[in-house]
Amino acid sequence: MNAADMAATPQRPSALARYEDWPDYAVRHRYEAASPAAQHLADTLGVPAGTPDLEYTAHSETVREGVTTSRLSWQVGFGPRTSAWFVRPSGESGPLPGLLALHCHGGVKAYGAERLVSLPDQEEHHDAGSSTAGGSGQEPHPFGPIPPDVRKKLYDGRAPATWLAQQGFAVLAHDTFMWGSRGFGMDPLPWRTASAVDGQRALWREAGVEPSAAELYNAAAAAHEETVAKAATLLGSSVAGTVAHDDLAALGILATLPGVDSGRLGCLGFSGGGGRAMVLAALSPLVRSYVVTCMMTTFSSLLPAYLDAHSWLLHSPGLARLGDWPDLAVRSTAEAVLVQYALKDPLFPEQGMRDAHRYLVEHAATRYTGSFWQEPHVFTRAMQEEAAAFLSAALHPLQTLASPAPDLARTDS
Template sequence: MSPTPRPSAIAGYEDWPAYVRSNPRHRASTAAAQEFSDALGVPGSLAPPEVTVHWEQTHDGATTSQLSWQLGFGPRTTGWLVRPAGHPVPLPAVLALHCHGGNKFGGADRLVELPDNHPSAASARAGHYDGRALATGIARKGFVVLAHNTFAWGSRRFDLTTAPWRTAAAVTAQRAQWREDGVVPSAADEYNAAAGFHEDTVAKTAGLLGTSLAGMVAHDDLAALELLAAQPGVDQDRLGCIGFSGGGGRSLTLAALSPRIRASVVACMMTTFESLLPAYLDAHSWLLQTPGLWKLGDWPELTGRSAAARFLVQYALGDELFPEDGMRQAHQLLESIHAGTGRYTGSFWPGGHVFTAAMQDEALEFLAQALPPPPLQNTPQGPR
């Protein structure tokens, strides 16, 4: 009797290994950026993908389009392009990068006002973004904004319908705990529990292929940045990115890898590596912890690998994921690295690991100064 075949450990991504093996590495514009790219193992992209527009609607001064595109492997990417309604002039543009949040069932939907937002997106927005739709809010200030699902999140998530061996065992234990506690999990709860355990498998696979989870996420983000830059009405000389938590790490990474980025907001995602030892490493995902990254210097020093970006780094003094001394050490390092250049602004905020409304307002002001949009035309119906 033949043994029962095991399910795929990378379901939905069986073409991932061949893609990484057959593609050259990402080509950065400077030696410093290339060294960082090689440390993450960022694969190079193929030709720009063809974009499908699924729908478009205008509400309260913002026009939102749902897009999708197929990268060279895995499931299709879904993204949302948001712009000020009816604005005819070339505009600065921002890539809005969703957080990790322990929520891989969703992705960029937590950043956009949508008529059919899944409850998990609304929950993530309430818990992490002070109830605001970050991307839509930025667009209403005069920017074109793209928010996309990145590698392993939302439309780009792995298929865990039949979980692989280790993940299945952990999910069985989680379901038993839910039953004991009288909890009836939603589909999002079920998926996120599995995905939390499965991230180790994804990181192991990436390492075996010579890349990393952060490198694969950067691959998707670089592709989205090129897609954003190619949109009609986008000023390619005024591009920025913004992210909270894991999205803040993505914002820093993108600024270090691409000379297109002129402004980067990093919210609640900055410290020194040493401050995470020994007690704080377990609080973080593989997005922050790429093996060997420390050899390139400390986390704040990665900003020095950016060719042109200005940085706003926001620290939350009550952040459960980072010790205060590590955040203050990072701030001192950043002030030293960028002394006299005007490229670094740091701000400290009360409260925990949340991108509060006040922090978002500061970030919007920073983007408006670094990438000034033209004045919006006001009409009786609102901004046009």
């Protein structure tokens, strides 16, 4: 859409397509935390309260690679339905320790949690970017299966949620606010977003590149994140706070899934997913252990050169008044936290990582473990194996028999 197209458009398009009900929900629902420290964080981030006793719908189930994968969806109270995958060992039964696998930002918003789950091509579903809110969670993905290079670049070619289930965990991976099934509508493009996409199209033309539908969506969503951050600020919330709302909802679902021990819950995430893990653990006492990969530094180390390396998941207004970034780990009641640092990570200065590590050693020594890797910004297989071993030691998986499927009777559709 160019300037002439905008001028010819009789009405300015919505900048919150699929989320027109978000403002009303956000101003009427405020999260009530279990402790003053968690409440202070929730108020600072503007975390909306979730729907009590949230119900899910189980759509399908597949058995392959030694695990049973169930496709779930639920409605958090605003915006489109959330798509998710529950993966557990096929030969195990509960109670198993539960993990919430939190997908990264990655500059890839066309796809959400499916980057973490191994699925046959025909099982790649949901309605990301659709102009119709609240799909059933069963529509073919408008962008097709997730490109293999996405998983290779971010997760060393492995689907971590599926692999963790193979190690004996019950794993839930969900799309969060702004990604995949929870993405914003981009047809028509909001005007400011359209201008940014026009510029990217010009660069592609000059380079002789024909972008895919997913690449176009990702370009639009990247520019649109600024608009979402503005909307969140107007609502007394934040991008990180609204993402935390979705993550808290998923954690509540995980705690109720058949075969999951609600007393042994953990979470983990890489990059933006690591930031999500820190916020979630600081907000909810349900998280007993968690892993943060490639998402730890000090705020001061981001100034002035590293500000543009990160999204609004890290840059939350007012958060610095509560302390530094590693203070989130100190606020958590989790019994054990592992932070994995990648010393060749171009998104974080080494000194910032070292300073954060020293701070955590000083303030959370009995609960904190830090490991340093000579790696760039990637969650390698070796790092995943360390994370799994750490969570296994903290949550003590049990080896039993066949795991039940999600309860088809517990449905909201």
